Amino acid sequence: MPRKKSDDFVPHPRYGDEPRLTGLNPKENSGTGKVYLHWHSPSEVRVPNTAIAADTSRQLQPTIAVTHYFDSRRRCVDCRDSFLFFAAEQKYWYEVLGFPLESNCVRCVPCRKKQRGLETQRQRYEDLFALEDRTANQDIELVESALTLVAAGMFGTRTLERMRSLLKQAEPHRKLEGLWRRLREIEEASR
Ligand SMILES: [Zn+2]
Structure with missing residues (x-):
């Protein structure tokens, strides 16, 4: 190689x-x-x-x-x-x-691209967060964005607590289990 x-x-x-x-x-x-x-x-x-x-x-x-x-x-x-x-x-x-x-x-170019993707993600997070009523799917999407942003170091780990309480209240969803797992992994990694 x-x-x-x-x-x-x-x-x-x-x-x-x-x-x-x-x-x-x-x-x-x-x-x-x-x-x-x-x-x-x-x-x-x-x-x-x-x-x-x-x-x-x-x-x-x-x-x-x-x-x-x-x-x-x-x-x-x-x-x-x-x-x-x-x-x-x-x-x-x-x-x-x-x-x-x-x-x-x-x-470098790959990191510039990654950063632009994260900016889009953050905008989406903020839009969803500002909604007064979110659908179950929007809650899931919000948590997904937040976890990506925390993992990328753009959001602090406090966001995880907020997402944890959101997940606890979330309606049943096929993605819930995966999100819990991802949240715990990110928590572990940030200790
Ligand atoms: Zn780079």
């Missing part, structure tokens, strides 16, 4: 898993004109010779416009794996999607 090298990068579905060399390597204060590089990517994380030129007119009201983007090494705040925040991806973020230059990329 191929072993994962310690310097491997988490693959990006669009840009791949290795730096994209462009041969462009502008330096700040090189005296050849104004070069401003992104403060989120200091020299120690920039991959040399991967720069692409920015279109500063498309950046969102920058205090200081960034003139070039470099492929930059990052460590994911969630899974701690290494990944690349690609120059082309930065250009896309700051010039096409309209993200401000302040926004930084701190998660």
Whole structure:
């Protein structure tokens, strides 16, 4: 089985898993004109010779416009794996999607996807929680969401107590037994 090298990068579905060399390597204060590089990517994380030129007119009201983007090494705040925040991806973020230059990329793509899924889950939880009357199915769905969010560390374990009392009052349901089991597992794991 191929072993994962310690310097491997988490693959990006669009840009791949290795730096994209462009041969462009502008330096700040090189005296050849104004070069401003992104403060989120200091020299120690920039991959040399991967720069692409920015279109500063498309950046969102920058205090200081960034003139070039470099492929930059990052460590994911969630899974701690290494990944690349690609120059082309930065250009896309700051010039096409309209993200401000302040926004930084701190998660690898799989963790970004997971986080988006959890955000949806949390929204669903809050919508259900706000209902005055929930059907039996909605109660079940509420508990399912809550357990997922606790397991992912987005909700604290206090939520489990609330879910425990909800399950005690719940009407008979084919999923009840499984939810009790899952709740106990999460409780065990969080001790
Ligand atoms: Zn990650």
